[in-house]
Amino acid sequence: MKHLEEYRNADIAARYLDDIHKVVTRPWSIMEICGGQTHSLVRNGIIELLPQSINMVHGPGCPVCVTPVAIIDKAIHLSRMSRVVLCSFGDMLRVPGTRESLLSAKAAGADVRLVYSPLDVVQLAKKSPGSKFVFLAAGFETTAPANALALIQAEKLGLDNFYVLSAQVLVPPAMELLLSDADTQVDGFLAAGHVCAITGYMAYLPLARQHQVPIVITGFEVLDLLLGILHCVRQLEHGEAEVANQYARVVKPNGNSQAREWMARVFEVSDREWRGIGTIPQSGLEPSIKYRRFDANFAFAMANVPAETSHSCIAGQILKGMKKPGDCASFRKECTPLHPLGAPMVSSEGACAAYFNYAKISS
């Protein structure tokens, strides 16, 4: 705990809070991109301690929340095929599709398995050549290198029964969309530290310059978040729009070169639908031509069933920072973690689950 406690020091936190209160002179909206940051902000009561003029809005950085209904429906369809095993991380199993979730499909007899790594699925495929294993790969740049490595291993092992159903997304195109959307009012960003640990932060420089918005690369502990907010507010008050690296103990300008090489070798960038937001150009990752035989979209015939989300769920507006969970009429009523209507109430990184579990305030 030593290396965590030093980023949770109450005296230093009080000093940073005091500095924020002294620096701010007018209203600012700051978006934290990552769902992990949302949870830390809400769980630690930071939002309630900030000056009222700072409006923290919650961004689309929760992989479970942005995975489109159509991909959940496809995964369920695959899980019902003979000798197909559908594998994914725990939260993905509870996300509602059009009519059901992977968990309810499993309860009805489909072979759906919870795994902790795509590399585990490669091993399962190696051990059981008579079955076909599909990994539902949701996530941002943080998890893409492990997915790439799984495909590299599957190729080395000569597997013909391992596949990926990709729901992988990229952060900078989503930020570009938010900054170009007149309905979204974001003055500054806390960028996700773990994403930048992989990618570095050079891709954020043109975004900050073109849209004149400060972007502070920020971690997840209390002091990280307070310092990120302080750096962002200072820039806003001084009319600056720079990329600042507050998470330098983890993030280097060019990220992790080995992880980036695996991603570049295996994946190509494609347009991608984000749940509740719509299609964002060049915001997804798919297996490239060399690895296409591992792509579940090409390996299996799948009917194109029109996907539908709950009409009362306003997840899209929450993920774009236009609304807060408490603005949703279903929050804490029809929609709870036990009976989620939308993905942000399912995921451990979803804003609705964070407010449900931790917030004294709901908006």
Ligand code: SF4
């Ligand atoms: S509370 Fe439930 S229904 Fe409302 S936006 Fe959140 S996930 Fe959707």
